[in-house]
Amino acid sequence: MISVLRRSVTGAFSMASSSADQLDTPTLDAEGATLLHAISEHGGYAFVSMATLAAEAGDPSAAETAREMAWEQLHSGPWNSVLPVWRDAYSMACLHVAKLNVSNGELSEALRILDMGLIMGGSLLRKDLDSAVEKVSAMARDTKLSDQNSDRRLVRHELEEAEVLQSLPVKSLSCKIVVKRPALSLEGFLREYFLSGSPVIISDCMAHWPARTKWNDLDYLKRVAGDRTVPVELVGTVTPLHHDPHHNILAQVVGKKYIRLYPASLSEELYPYTETMLKNSSQVDLDNIDETQFPKVHDLEFQDCILEEGEMLYIPPKWWHYVRSLTTSFSVSFWWSDCKN
Template sequence: MALLGAEDQGGGLAADETVWVEVRTLLPSTEEGLTLALSGEVEDCVQELLRRGRRVLYGAEGRPGREAAAAMDRIGDVLRDYSWEKLNAGPWREISKAWRQVYAYGCFFGALSQVAAGHPLATAVRLCDLGLLMGASVLDNVLARLRARADPPPVPAVRPEDAVPHLHCPSLEHFRDNFLIPQKPVILEGITDHWPCMKKWSVDYFCQVAGCRTVPVELGPRYTDEEWSQKLMTVSDFINQYIVNQNSVGYLAQHQLFDQIPELKEDISIPDYCCLGEGEEDDITINAWFGPEGTVSPLHQDPQQNFLAQVFGRKYIRLYSPQDSENLYPHESHILHNTSQVDVDDPDLVKFPSFSKAAFQSCILMPGQVLFIPVKYWHYVRSLDTSFSVSFWWS
């Protein structure tokens, strides 16, 4: 199961749709109201590009579609690149304010395209910051107001009464009797301290040992989206595009990565607790999950026991018992029968009223911690940072 986000399948607004609605209130209601005034002269082709960006923005009713968002993104790139050359053509005091405003408009269209496409908000925030630092105020300082609306959400709070319990290196017997047999989630600490990956692995390290390797990357904010797809690319290209520059949403979810790159497999170990299962060690599936901040997995369940080990970055995780399955509204289609229709961040309680009855546990999984997710336990996952996790599926 890919760790990508879930779209609200009901009548309510999904979280990214809500952000777009809020951002849209910052703009004039009509195309004519969005003035593109500049404090100086620029080439006619730049003026036309600004007007084209405005037409694209107002040409779609409601939220711009994927093609319109991509067009705004390209216009923003061209405006920033061209004005950047002007900004670096001589002493700063001699640069026309008009070119700083063009750069700000480039950041403006770029940030809007990110929000409209439902991409991680960190990219839109970064573009707003660049415009505020290098540009000049436009549209009543719209970048500052846009940044305030698009700022990433705070780290979710974990209430003590809902928190998943923690244990430090429990014995096999204690884990079996208190968590495996009764099928209760638990966070295990101290069991990965000896793994070499805890000291070695980083984004730079992956570029070094695996940069030239070709791997499948999942594209799109959610695997339930129609535009979700997969693409083969090198690890270096994946890191540059989706981790460093965060140009769009991409996630490396790989079942064969450790067989493909033995150097990585040598840096981890199968948890001893897997010996309590019925299968052989060769039957254990080891998965790699590598993605940027904001990557979301929908609420779903897996057919095996799962140890989710966090190597770097943090993840917010919410867990629901299989006994609450009816309250979680699984999709009726065979392909998505193990995925809930409910958007955990913004549930549509009109369409899914019983969701509020479902009890849950939650945690923020930190580096070095391992979460035991019992078989068929529903879980929702959101990366709070650039994150690398390793999961072990066993029976």
Template structure:
């Protein structure tokens, strides 16, 4: 790969403005680039790691939303330079990819350098190594039916390819509804499976939520390679759940993003009142084994939840019934989450929940469900599953 010199050249040309905020890191940027140019790759890598450790502490010095953005930019820069230096020093592909993925997860994709670099490095991994990982199990080995959830039939309104007029009429009701086969035209609907994801991304690192649901005290997160995530948490014998949830995985791996299409419905809504501006469509991925749960919660924007493979059960409560769902008011981070376990409702503790309108839906491969803003929804995977959500205004 010619020592990845093209990526190094792009990094050297990267705008230095973020480094104006830290003279310490600006000096280290110059030093690492000079070391690389003189082919002192091990020293360049070592110095990059010192900078990454320093920035890591700053990134974890408070609430994520309060961290100044320039720290994320600089973290991504040194992640990319560390990977290029390490590749030239040792050729350790897996560790180089890990460095890049940490840069993407904790930082940003500088001029698309990091996503392109990660893909090129992953493409260099011998196919025999990928096949050995992927052939450990087939998709049928991951199947795990979950019949413990009480539901008789779907009560959600169902449509097939609604036109703009029908879609706008339905969203005006502020109730959820399902569009059957709404994403059957995606290349992902035909191509994707657990093994396909492994073959494309086995050594890519992603943040995995560990625990039955994020509202539990024992819940935690860990960044790990996709193959470890699948081998560990997709095993039907594994009692602990692992979930790649609400993560911009497709932005991290543009090769997969090419297989999905932002639904036209995301651009059909009327203009917002007053001077409020519509935000960008936010795309997130949800990938995990059977039994993963998102507890009953609400989101601030419209949502189209689209199913690529596997099935999911949804239980939805309209925003108009919010008085009956008991949000977790004692924890500021869980104000959008209900205290009620919809599978095992404690009627003595939550007596009003029985008054809430519960709408049930089964999200099959190719389907999408429209979820209005502030509509409460509980989601459980019935099979190994990959979903894509689109938040829009």
């Protein structure tokens, strides 16, 4: 049975590679049959059937079904427990779907699918995905110049304090505000904040970043990203209360964020989950605190701030933090661990 299946999928990929596809996928054409054989050995017969039908007959329903099957496998457990063959299967399915999108002129959808393949797929077909993204991006690129007189900034308006407070958790900006230090030297940062494990906002240190203007320019973003899938935080996006094991400098490039910080010493009072995968996350929803279930939270001291464009926030390891985007937002995190001799 396996030998018959192998001949079948080999024929399907030979036929697919000889057709006049607009996207070249040399690795998929060369390794597709071998990959499908490996998937079948792990019980993926239904996936193989759908993927073969997509490659052989150009069936869009079969292509999307195969992608959904692989997607389910990627979410069958912790990421490190997912078999690598299913990550490659997801990449394969994304290429099949994207090829059909391109043939139908659906370039934006093709780019979305290809980006998902890059984000969630394996390494085997990455060169094909990268090449396909480059080609589809070139096909989809809008060359028309926008009106030079219009305001093309991504974030334009200023926020009213009353408007901000209405969207924040109770007691926000009423306790201790995170210290803000302009032009803080490296020596001063290490001596006063890093060694003591204290948060601080460093201002006036990002003015030279080209991203400060480019990432707030819709024309620039459209030119370099176009229809690509990229992470952008919209107004109201919330990162629930959690902590990270590393040092972190959060650089706010575009937009504003509200951030609340609790020291690591208050971990017990913040009711972390007991499950291994969630033990760095709090059960407490700061936007709707259940004081009956979590009575210790209400009176805890915290530091908070509104992180403005061009500012960096140092978050020490294990400090609990809650983040809410107040505008459309781009930020960059720099994580690092202590050096061990």
